[in-house]
Amino acid sequence: MTTTAPAPAEAPASRVMAVPPAPAADAAAYFAARLAFHTDVADVHAALAAGAGDFAVVDSRSTGAWDQGRVPGAVHLPTAQIPRLARQFLDPAVPVVVYCWGPGCDGATRAALALARLGYRVKEMLGGIEYWIREGYAVETADGTRQLPPDPLTAPVGTDDCGC
Known part of the structure; x- marks a missing residue:
């Protein structure tokens, strides 16, 4: 009598792969679009430190918040x-980077929407003033x-470059 070993059980699909990744071309389009709408505090800081004048930075918080500290x-x-x-303070030809408190706040998103509705090209600074300070x-x-x-927990210590 010959016996065969049972086939090994297939590993269950992980939650990570329960919805498969998008095709590469779709992923490339999505991530390119995401970068068209967002920037991060490290890139804004590096650009400002280098003297970039190709965008304006807008703090969309209240006066009390502005007084606590701003970019x-x-x-x-x-x-x-x-x-x-907006038209009194911003040149419509210059793209705008807008921020509010931080990742738990939609204030920058609302401000970006208001500016976009006025015809401004706008990006939201992810992390807001919270991550700027952190x-x-x-x-x-x-x-x-x-x-x-x-x-x-949010920035490399001892270097200005996180490598990303």
Whole structure:
């Protein structure tokens, strides 16, 4: 009598692969589009530090939040005031990078939408002022600038380049 070993059980599909990845061309289109709508604090900081003048930075928070600290050189334009004041403070020919508090806040998204509806080309700065500060970048206040050390959970320590 011959016996055969049972076939090994197939490993169950992981939750990661329960929905298969998109075809490469679709993924490339998606990620290119995502980068057209978003930027991150490290790239904004590097561009500003290098003297880039090809975009304006808009802080869409309240005056009280603005007073706590803002990206140096940012324009203060609270979201609710964008339809009325954007043309006074922003050149429609210059793309805008907008930020609010952080990843738990849709304020920058609402501000970006308001600017886009006015015809501005706009990107949202992911992480907002929270990640600007957590990555160790200086903020401007009425009393001057202040800077905290980088949070090692969000930024590389001892280097300006995260390698991404």
